[in-house]
Amino acid sequence: MELLNTIMTWIMKKRISQIELFMKNPLEVQAEQFKKLIHTAQQTEWGRKYHYASITSVKEYQQRVPLSSYEEIFPYIDRLMKGEQNLLWPSEIKWFAKSSGTTNARSKFIPVSTEALEDCHFRGGKDLMTVYVNNNPDTKVFVGKGLAIGGSYQLSQENPDVYYGDVSAVVMKNLPIWAQFIRTPGLEIALMNEWEEKLEKMAKVTSQENVTSILGVPTWTIVLLQKILEITGKSNILEVWPNLEIFAHGAVSFTPYRAVFQQLIPSPHMKYVEIYNASEGFFGIQDQSDIADMLLMLDYGVFYEFIPVEEMDKEHPKMLTLGEVELNKVYALIISTNSGLWRYNIGDTVKFTSLSPYRIRISGRTKHFINAFGEELMVENAEQAITKACQESGAIISNFTAAPIYMETSGKGGHEWIIEFVKEPSSLKQFIHVLDATLREINSDYDAKRYKDIALQLPLVHSVQEGTFYQWMKKRNKLGGQHKVPRLSNSREYVDDILSMMEVSKGA
Known part of the structure; x- marks a missing residue:
């Protein structure tokens, strides 16, 4: 495993130059992402409807293509789930990330293309470790295994070629073999539907592994760690995993849980890294240990727009691109992605804490919650x-x-x-x-x-x-x-x- 650690850290370090490139040239990189998205989707039903072939600028795109909510693109998603293709994105869509409900359904189903998996979700996971390795050159994180706490997925009852589930499950199921080798537990446990049984099995299996990193939502991670201590009879997690280095967390605020984790993992050397990953994409990584804010990832097949929060209720809100945002102002996040979400209101609000490079902090949702x-x-x-x-x-x-x-x-x-x-x-x-x-x-x-x-x-x-x-x-x-x-x-x-x-x- 020492050899694997050497190889993996070398591979991760090669990517850091590309990250530094978009940090130095953010607007140029976003312009490239925009052009590629528009060109790729020209012959989709959506692209033909809004004449993507003749769009030559972001301003023209904003004038021609409306802002989208889930309800507004749901008819396209419904057709995709029934088997139609080339509606929002040209490549085949057979995976959907299941997210929280809306006015017309208990859950949302976000299309996940092959490009989104490879260029966004997978790259986000690799870049998380790239940034960590770059900040911690003596790391031994790849000597052990990464524990990922995920959800589950299922086959659609309407279409045998379609699958949907938590985005974590969609990502896990599609990971390459080499990535499966360095994670725990195996998919047969990680993707189980019954949470209580899965929790028990995860605790038993992972407590026997040399876990060096954890990826998950703070609340569910606490539940698992408590179960492991209950099963093993240990007083803290370091007695189970003495080489544990990093916990990468997202989805909910970590602040209320920090003290709990410090009790469960009583090590001053433990690293906590925030990430911004959602059903719609992977958007941010905390790139500096002493700064809690996240680097906005700009080369993942996502084009960003921002609406000042005070403009949200207007019929024609002011739309900003990355080069127009200001520090410490709250913006609704609007995305266009390589899964065919076009000018989509993700429902999150962010504020920029740095403009060189662009770093963000999630400030909330567009409504009370x-x-x-x-x-x-x-x-x-x-x-x-x-x-x-x-x-x-x-x-x-x-x-x-x-x-x-x-x-x-x-x-x-x-x-x-x-x-x-x-x-x-x-x-x-x-x-x-x-x-x-x-x-x-x-x-x-x-x-x-x-x-x-x-x-x-x-x-x-x-x-x-x-x-x-x-x-x-x-x-x-x-x-x-x-x-x-x-x-x-x-x-x-x-x-x-x-x-x-x-x-x-x-x-x-």
Whole structure:
């Protein structure tokens, strides 16, 4: 394995010059990506519709091709899943990354082309290690194996040639043989559908391996590490994997979990690297250990545009290319990709913390949400569930807000709701169960995290007296006008403030 480590680090270092090239010439590289995308898609149905063959500039592209949401491109995706081809992208599309739900479905299905796998997702994974090797030249990371915590995939019931699943599963299933050799556990375990059984088997198998790196979502990684300690009887993960060097994480904020990981992995030398990978593509890698922000990856077959967040609700929002963005301003991220997503609003907001090179920080979603555990709970989901719970329990509400309960080292996470009832439910217990059951029904990601209480427990609901939200908004000088109670937040700022205000009121 020492020889393999030498070979792999040498290979990774060869790529660093290409990364440095787009860091020095970002606008030229993005221009090349744009031209290649437009040229490749000229003869697709979409390309013919918007006359890609005659597009000669980004400005012309922006004028001719509309911004797209999932709902707007869904008819094309639906046809792709039924077997039609050459609609959005010329190469065959038979894999779809399953993502969180929308207004017309419990889940989104994002097309994943061969080019997107090879030039975006695979390259992102390799570049993660390239950057790490470059920053840590004495690394022994390839002496051991990489633990990847992924999801599952399945065959479409409508089309035997189509597969869909979590993007991690799509990537794992399509990895080249050499990459399978250096990862653990094997695909027969990593891609299992039943999470509880998979967790048990992953813990048993990987605890016997020399794991040197981990890739995964913080919440699920905590659950696995706790299971490994339970099985092995060890007090911390370094007693199981003494050569563990790096944890690459994404999907949710790592900040609330850092202390938990430091307890589970008590090493001052452990490296934590953030990545920005999504169903739609791989976009960013933390390239400096002392800077938490991520380098925007510019040569992955993705062309970027940005909408200032204050322009989002306008009929014709201002559109910016990379050379027009400013520091520390919040932008909605718009992408055109080598899977046929054209001027697609991914739903994330970012801010630039550096313009030379271009580094970003994910600032949130374009709407209020809770995504502390990968559940991607949207306001629409919350309002629909609240309505159903009120209907079945006879309750009437005036206001509500919710936030995550972050898991401790040995605990579990959840959602904490503060609800002001005009009319109390006949049974608060019934209300909570209907609320939870409805969220599980309409949001597949929430449902997965609630499965057997592994990551999310039953919601905690506080019923507060009438006038609570009014007094809170008054305290914040937010009465009247366009001010609204924030329904969902990924931070506990609002919930803790209201609970604190209630305690002061009780004391008085």
